[in-house]
Amino acid sequence: MKNVYIYENDFISLLNLIFYLLKNKLKPENIKNEFYTPSLFENNITLTITKNEKNIEWIIKNIGKYSMKSIYYVFLSEEENKELIIYYFLLNALKYRQKIMYHRNLKCVSEVLRISEYVIHESHKMKGFLRFKELEKNILYAEMEPTNDILYLISCHFNSRLKNELWIIKDNRRKIISIHDKKQFIIVKEKDFEISTQKESINEKNIENLWKTFYKTIGIKERKNDRCRMNFMPKKYWKYITEVKKEL
Amino acid sequence: MELQEKLKILADSAKYDASCSSSGSNRKNKDGIGNAASSGICHSFASDGRCISLLKILLTNCCIYDCKYCLNRKSNNIKRAIFTPEEICTITLNFYRRNYIEGLFLSSGIIKSPDYTMELLIKTISLLRNKYKFNGYIHAKAIPGCNPKLLKQLGSLVDRLSANIELPTENGLKLLAPSKESKNISQIMEYVKNNQNKKYVPAGQSTQMIIGATKETDFEIMNQSSSLYDKYKLKRVFYSAYVPINKDNLLPSLEQPPLVRENRLYQADWLLRFYNFKVTDLLDSKNPNFNILLDPKTDWALRHLNEFPKEINTCSYYDLLKIPGIGVKSAKRIITSRKTFTIHIEDLKRMGVVLKRAKYFILCNGKYVTNKDNFKKEYIEKNIVLGDFSHIEQLRLF
Numbered sequence: 001m002k003n004v005y006i007y008e009n010d011f012i013s014l015l016n017l018i019f020y021l022l023k024n025k026l027k028p029e030n031i032k033n034e035f036y037t038p039s040l041f042e043n044n045i046t047l048t049i050t051k052n053e054k055n056i057e058w059i060i061k062n063i064g065k066y067s068m069k070s071i072y073y074v075f076l077s078e079e080e081n082k083e084l085i086i087y088y089f090l091l092n093a094l095k096y097r098q099k100i101m102y103h104r105n106l107k108c109v110s111e112v113l114r115i116s117e118y119v120i121h122e123s124h125k126m127k128g129f130l131r132f133k134e135l136e137k138n139i140l141y142a143e144m145e146p147t148n149d150i151l152y153l154i155s156c157h158f159n160s161r162l163k164n165e166l167w168i169i170k171d172n173r174r175k176i177i178s179i180h181d182k183k184q185f186i187i188v189k190e191k192d193f194e195i196s197t198q199k200e201s202i203n204e205k206n207i208e209n210l211w212k213t214f215y216k217t218i219g220i221k222e223r224k225n226d227r228c229r230m231n232f233m234p235k236k237y238w239k240y241i242t243e244v245k246k247e248l
Numbered sequence: 249m250e251l252q253e254k255l256k257i258l259a260d261s262a263k264y265d266a267s268c269s270s271s272g273s274n275r276k277n278k279d280g281i282g283n284a285a286s287s288g289i290c291h292s293f294a295s296d297g298r299c300i301s302l303l304k305i306l307l308t309n310c311c312i313y314d315c316k317y318c319l320n321r322k323s324n325n326i327k328r329a330i331f332t333p334e335e336i337c338t339i340t341l342n343f344y345r346r347n348y349i350e351g352l353f354l355s356s357g358i359i360k361s362p363d364y365t366m367e368l369l370i371k372t373i374s375l376l377r378n379k380y381k382f383n384g385y386i387h388a389k390a391i392p393g394c395n396p397k398l399l400k401q402l403g404s405l406v407d408r409l410s411a412n413i414e415l416p417t418e419n420g421l422k423l424l425a426p427s428k429e430s431k432n433i434s435q436i437m438e439y440v441k442n443n444q445n446k447k448y449v450p451a452g453q454s455t456q457m458i459i460g461a462t463k464e465t466d467f468e469i470m471n472q473s474s475s476l477y478d479k480y481k482l483k484r485v486f487y488s489a490y491v492p493i494n495k496d497n498l499l500p501s502l503e504q505p506p507l508v509r510e511n512r513l514y515q516a517d518w519l520l521r522f523y524n525f526k527v528t529d530l531l532d533s534k535n536p537n538f539n540i541l542l543d544p545k546t547d548w549a550l551r552h553l554n555e556f557p558k559e560i561n562t563c564s565y566y567d568l569l570k571i572p573g574i575g576v577k578s579a580k581r582i583i584t585s586r587k588t589f590t591i592h593i594e595d596l597k598r599m600g601v602v603l604k605r606a607k608y609f610i611l612c613n614g615k616y617v618t619n620k621d622n623f624k625k626e627y628i629e630k631n632i633v634l635g636d637f638s639h640i641e642q643l644r645l646f
Contacts, residue, residue, distance in 0.1 A: 105589045128301070133346070157285075162345065164279070210343075214259050215294065218294050218304060229293045
């Protein structure tokens with residue numbers, strides 16, 4: 001039987017679990033979140049671990065803030081074995097400490113770098129591709145379906161950019177919503193929050209049409225290049241992009 | 249006239265400006281709306297594949313000049329429009345709130361006089377900044393021949409200020425834009441360079457030139473760029489392939505804008521700014537134009553094959569940069585990595601090296617990656633060109 005260690009589906013729980021495994025020299029065959037259904041040859045193990053901030057501080061002290069951020073990005077990804085990658089990264093980081101990132105020849109390091117770059121990249125793209133609609137009562141409302149769990153990352157971005165606005169961003173893939181009330185934002189499950197109005201403001205269609213006009217006009221016909229456009233703006237995002245969704 | 253139609257006219261007249269970058273400024277949101285992201289953010293991509301990050305419009309397409317290449321020249325019989333400052337603010341803010349754009353790119357035809365046009369630009373942008381507390385990115389065009397006082401005002405409101413040199417040489421300008429004087433353009437650049445700081449044009453200045461409307465060679469163009477970078481500390485020179493809009497005896501008649509040439513110029517521009525190349529490394533008066541089939545770096549490497557292959561584990565940073573298929577990022581990764589381990593060929597891929605190109609030019613631990621007998625100019629050239637070509641063909645199939 002393979003031992004699969006189970007953590008509650010959040011980053012702090014995962015780190016506490018890995019800390020425990022490392023300390024007790026337990027080698028996991030896999031680490032998965034609480035929703036995981038084991039196969040016939042797997043055995044789920046749920047340990048009762050007290051969450052301790054000191055464990056996290058200890059990890060940061062040993063691997064440095066940069067590495068900590070990187071494994072957080074990996075955690076936000078949809079990579080199949082992300083937990084094991086983080087485990088092996090931390091195992092090696094205990095040996096190489098802050099120099100761990102220079103060891104690109106280790107698979108766990110190159111994987112952490114590859115995946116974290118991918119997450120940062122998608123988050124950066126979404127900062128541009130996200131489209132708000134204005135609902136009644138001046139509420140800005142956006143939906144998206146990103147590959148990675150970037151709702152928190154982009155909420156931080158709009159928290160300072162649109163700080164005097166009420167806005168809501170919904171991740172349709174994970175069924176979670178970020179709500180901003182002009183002071184701060186919180187992220188909640190879709191089922192725990194009902195949006196009072198879904199009606200667009202009177203001005204909305206008008207502005208959308210202005211934007212579509214601009215979009216159509218700004219492309220130079222003699223330089224038309226669909227392949228290039230698609231490389232930069234992959235089709236998987238088009239569903240929510242006001243100016244191109246009709247082209248799908 | 250309806251706002252929709254105005255926007256159509258004034259975006260259409262602005263679209264030939266190549267610059268769209270929104271990077272280099274980190275203006276904060278001081279209790280208003282918007283901030284600048286120092287990396288720049290692309291919000292959309294137009295049908296021509298160019299990034300849209302700014303609302304790129306003209307304040308007006310009325311113009312007192314008659315520059316041959318320009319859509320808005322006085323003698324063209326086209327619909328004219330002018331935005332009011334409030335209209336520009338409304339569109340910008342509404343687009344920005346919906347995250348359509350990263351900011352505003354405001355240029356203008358010259359109406360009445362350079363000073364009058366500048367004053368209109370200043371009025372519009374200060375309304376946006378002060379009344380509406382807009383802290384997003386703004387790129388404005390400075391109007392050549394205006395009073396330096398106005399340059400001072402406009403520059404302290406925007407993130408980037410630019411003046412287009414339009415054509416690569418003064419002769420070209422005299423031929424096609426006789427009312428524009430190159431000294432007026434360089435005066436703006438000089439002024440911005442001398443005053444640039446965190447509060448004045450924080451994202452620096454850029455310029456653009458039209459490629460293929462006049463007869464300059466790539467060598468002349470690159471020399472001009474290189475001297476602009478040196479003299480005025482420009483952030484970017486943009487190259488805009490000439491799109492034949494007007495018919496004129498002085499203009500060439502082209503079927504297609506010279507897009508490959510434009511691409512080669514951008515590649516070479518990068519080599520100048522980040523790869524430590526000089527114009528004379530790439531071109532000379534006997535060889536004044538870039539190879540259309542090969543990128544400038546590969547072309548250079550094939551002409552200097554005696555300097556290759558280079559050993560990945562020992563050669564200097566600048567030597568790494570000279571290897572086709574290795575960029576600034578991968579070169580830096582190689583340098584930091586090889587302090588801790590010996591780099592093998594399989595590590596290179598993970599560092600972002602394009603092996604398809606690099607493999608002909610490198611040694612890894614003393615070993616040439618492909619067959620040593622094939623280390624010949626003709627062989628490598630043929631393979632790279634054919635490789636690129638089959639790649640293009642594959643793309644076309646889809």
